[in-house]
Amino acid sequence: MDAGLLGKDLHLGRGCTVCHKGNSDTQDKDQAHTGMVRRPSDDLETCGKCHGKISATYGKSLHYTTLGQRHGVIARFSQEETAIFDKKVFEQSCRSCHASCGDCHVKSPPVSGIGLGLIAGHKFVKKNEGKTCAFCHGGRVYPEYIGEYGGATDVHYQKGMMCLDCHKVSEMHGDGQRYMSKQDVKQRPRCDGCHDPLKSDKVRTQVAHTLHKGKASCYACHAAGEYRDCSSCHLGTGATSKPAFTLGRNPRNPTEVATLRLIPTVRDTFAKAGIKMENYDALPNYWNTPAHTIRKRTDRTRNCDTCHADRKYFLTKEMLVKDGSTANDDLIVVPRTLNR
Secondary structure: OOHHHOOOOOOHHHOOHHHHEOOOOOOOHHHHOOOEOOOHHHOHHHHHOOOHHHHHHHOOOHHHHOHHHHHOOHHHOOHHHHHHHHHHHHOOOHHHHOOOHHHHHOEOOOEOOEOOOEOOOOOOOOOOHHHHHHHHHOOOHHHHHOOOOOOOOOHHHHOOOOHHHHOOHHHHHOOOOOOOOHHHOOOOOOHHHOOOHHHOOOHHHHHHHHHHOOOEOHHHHHEOOOEEEEEEEEOOOEEEEEEEOEEEEEOOEEEEEEEEEEOOEOOOOOHHHOOOOOOHHHOOOEEEOOOOOEOOOOHHHHOOHHHHOOOOOEOOHHHOOOOOOHHHHHHOOOOOOOOO
């Protein structure tokens, strides 16, 4: 704790017990800490006393509810298995990753159970993207974005952009609606929110984007580097990872080719909890992914043959994860040969 902040930070000026409780009427350390709340913002009402509107919307946000993790897997379960998952897995494991206000604005969130300490001596920060976003999203998104995971930096990072330049505050705090997954959030960033290649001065750019509109995602052509693929996830033991880059049919939009990321749910992932996943094949093992490795020029934008002749990066039967879902077969795409 930086004692110099006591007279400068509005939050600290109110005294420790306003948030942390305890006993301020004694100089004895043990007595002073009686009834102390270690993480006061886990109860949103603590912050809501002053930040009522934000607290109300944040309580329904995906960062707080973590419903995206639940919604992304329960289609594999029977009704009985869903009840087991909610009781033994979701609340005990998935929900432990939810972020309270203090995780972003005061204390860095723990990674793999290890606390990383207070930000700037308990200073309340409006935003600190290097410490805030990366501590939770640093296993995949952040290192890909800044070029520390197998590729060049994302062009947006190279231009000086950070997370909140695309992901707005309403997305972080929620908008008051309770969403089941990020796919339901209408305000999430879209490439065409800033870029309209059909209005380009270059005819080649207009033609290329017109021909591929609705057939390929922006990432399919403009994601430049490898991203992290995880596999063989098991309850309590984690998963293994390796660099990969895969193209295939978008499971959420079958008319489109997209970048695919391997999802590590294997058939016995939740076996320790007594869940066999009776409907395992209802979902594929690959989902379309917004890779944060964007470049204007890639081997696919420079040469049509990368996809249409070499068929580089495309998912094949031989590449499918061992003993995976039968739904994976539907994601295989063979690019058509160009007539010249």
